[in-house]
Amino acid sequence: MCGAPLYPPGDIRVVEAMARQRGVDLMERAARAVHRWVETHFAAGASILVAAGPGNNGGDALLAACLLARSSFNVHILLPETPRQDEAIAAHRRACEAGLPLSATLPDGFPAPDLVIDGLFGIGLARPLDGRWAEVLRQLAALNAPVLALDAPSGLDAWTGKVLGPCLAADHTLTFLCHKPGLYTADGADFAGNVELANLDCPPEWFPAPAGALNAPAAHLLKRRANSHKGSHGTVVIEGGAPGMTGAALLAGRAALAAGAGKVHVRFLGPAPHVDPAAPELMLAGAEGAPPASAVLAVGPGLGPGDTATQRVELALETTLPLVLDADALNAIASNRELAARLVARASPTVITPHPAEAARLLGCGTGAVQDDRPAAVTALARRFGCHAVLKGSGTLIGRPDGFFLVNTSGGPALAAAGQGDVLTGLIAALIAQGMTVAQASALAVHCHGLAGDDYTREAGGPLGLTASMTVQRLGRVLNRLIG
Numbered sequence: 001m002c003g004a005p006l007y008p009p010g011d012i013r014v015v016e017a018m019a020r021q022r023g024v025d026l027m028e029r030a031a032r033a034v035h036r037w038v039e040t041h042f043a044a045g046a047s048i049l050v051a052a053g054p055g056n057n058g059g060d061a062l063l064a065a066c067l068l069a070r071s072s073f074n075v076h077i078l079l080p081e082t083p084r085q086d087e088a089i090a091a092h093r094r095a096c097e098a099g100l101p102l103s104a105t106l107p108d109g110f111p112a113p114d115l116v117i118d119g120l121f122g123i124g125l126a127r128p129l130d131g132r133w134a135e136v137l138r139q140l141a142a143l144n145a146p147v148l149a150l151d152a153p154s155g156l157d158a159w160t161g162k163v164l165g166p167c168l169a170a171d172h173t174l175t176f177l178c179h180k181p182g183l184y185t186a187d188g189a190d191f192a193g194n195v196e197l198a199n200l201d202c203p204p205e206w207f208p209a210p211a212g213a214l215n216a217p218a219a220h221l222l223k224r225r226a227n228s229h230k231g232s233h234g235t236v237v238i239e240g241g242a243p244g245m246t247g248a249a250l251l252a253g254r255a256a257l258a259a260g261a262g263k264v265h266v267r268f269l270g271p272a273p274h275v276d277p278a279a280p281e282l283m284l285a286g287a288e289g290a291p292p293a294s295a296v297l298a299v300g301p302g303l304g305p306g307d308t309a310t311q312r313v314e315l316a317l318e319t320t321l322p323l324v325l326d327a328d329a330l331n332a333i334a335s336n337r338e339l340a341a342r343l344v345a346r347a348s349p350t351v352i353t354p355h356p357a358e359a360a361r362l363l364g365c366g367t368g369a370v371q372d373d374r375p376a377a378v379t380a381l382a383r384r385f386g387c388h389a390v391l392k393g394s395g396t397l398i399g400r401p402d403g404f405f406l407v408n409t410s411g412g413p414a415l416a417a418a419g420q421g422d423v424l425t426g427l428i429a430a431l432i433a434q435g436m437t438v439a440q441a442s443a444l445a446v447h448c449h450g451l452a453g454d455d456y457t458r459e460a461g462g463p464l465g466l467t468a469s470m471t472v473q474r475l476g477r478v479l480n481r482l483i484g
């Protein structure tokens with residue numbers, strides 16, 4: 001279920017110190033990785049502008065420039081500020097001794113190179129870049145050349161994915177030692193381009209326990225026996241659909257059916273439609289009385305505000321059923337301490353699926369604070385409410401109650417559309433109904449939902465036009481592909 005491990009900057013520094021103690025030169029290894037990357041993508045003689053910053057990110061860039069120049073690449077170094085750290089100073093000396101062309105500013109009329117290497121700032125970026133650096137980034141971007149970022153795009157917080165002021169968008173990022181969540185979540189996906197890892201051959205025993213991992217869920221648990229029937233594949237009950245929001249509950253129900261749930265009931269707070277013509281298999285009724293004894297319960301799509309909604313959430317929390325809480329069910333919990341306490345006390349498997357504004361209400365902060373540090377937000381949600389938490393948005397994060405989190409790498413702006421949250425809710429519920437744990441189902445559902453968006457984007461030539469209903473149609477195909 002877990003892919004490549006993620007370590008916060010402090011832990012990366014520990015590995016760096018460990019390497020130093022053992023006489024391992026990580027900067028040299030990083031430079032060799034950059035050299036290999038360039039050799040793979042460009043022919044000798046290609047012109048490469050290497051932008052080097054004052055820290056070790058700049059050191060990596062300077063050493064890479066030396067190696068590239070030795071293999072007949074046409075290198076120019078832009079060094080706006082003289083390095084101040086020992087290893088970067090040594091790298092600067094080597095570049096000077098090699099006689100590489102180097103300037104503090106970009107010469108007037110500098111021709112567009114075949115590649116810009118961004119080695120200005122990496123994980124040491126401590127604050128937003130000021131106007132002087134903004135001008136350097138602007139000049140580099142104006143060259144209109146492909147950009148390879150070393151470790152992280154300059155201006156991006158590699159852990160949170162938050163852009164701190166100006167940032168140089170990369171086409172590729174070659175990141176060192178380990179993946180970083182900020183390359184995938186928040187602003188990361190807009191700035192990092194294709195991400196590749198150079199692990200610099202550091203053995204796993206140098207690393208502490210990871211704080212998280214990339215999401216790489218397994219789907220084999222969904223493999224069906226030939227000798228199975230609808231009763232073998234679980235029952236999902238969706239509750240929501242207050243007057244005017246019938247569609248949200250229907251979408252969740254349709255998604256649950258499309259993802260393979262054996263039976264799906266949709267229970268409405270408003271008048272229940274007699275039939276859903278697009279999915280007549282759905283069993284539709286009013287949301288009255290206790291939920292059934294054996295099912296996966298998903299409460300929230302189109303639930304709306306008010307006393308009835310609060311009662312439905314309260315009843316759901318009282319059950320021992322696996323529970324998916326979304327949308328207005330989360331708003332009810334955010335505004336009602338008693339409900340929040342019941343969620344915290346709940347022992348049965350539970351997952352909450354807030355978008356950033358709902359997460360902010362649950363955490364009692366602003367949406368901006370959630371988006372400034374999404375890893376911290378998902379960790380806080382899962383810890384505070386003692387359940388699994390899916391923080392939706394660019395680079396959806398999935399948090400466990402113990403604080404470990406997954407970063408999803410599929411999906412994109414095609415999914416930024418009405419009803420997609422309802423689809424995800426139904427999808428998670430359907431996977432739990434088919435025997436997955438809440439953790440497994442959340443990870444696979446988020447991945448699968450993202451892939452449905454990616455497939456559409458590829459086929460349509462762009463992200464516009466994917467509706468939630470169209471996404472539902474794609475779920476079965478994506479899941480079958482993942483099951484293999």
Ligand SMILES: NC(=O)C1=CN([C@@H]2O[C@H](COP(=O)(O)OP(=O)(O)OC[C@H]3O[C@@H](n4cnc5c(N)ncnc54)[C@H](O)[C@@H]3O)[C@@H](O)[C@H]2O)[C@@H](O)CC1
Binds near residue numbers: 129
């Ligand atoms: N951590 C590791 O194990 C390794 C690190 N390496 C490289 O080293 C990088 C980290 O090096 P550093 O810690 O030196 O950090 P950086 O090189 O990312 O940046 C730190 C430097 O930038 C300055 N700075 C930070 N924010 C600034 C701002 N907003 N405006 C102006 N100056 C600013 C700091 O004062 C410092 O001089 C990594 O990203 C990676 O590229 C590699 O050599 C490989 C191994």
Ligand SMILES: [K+]
Binds near residue numbers: 057118119120152153
């Ligand atoms: K960089």
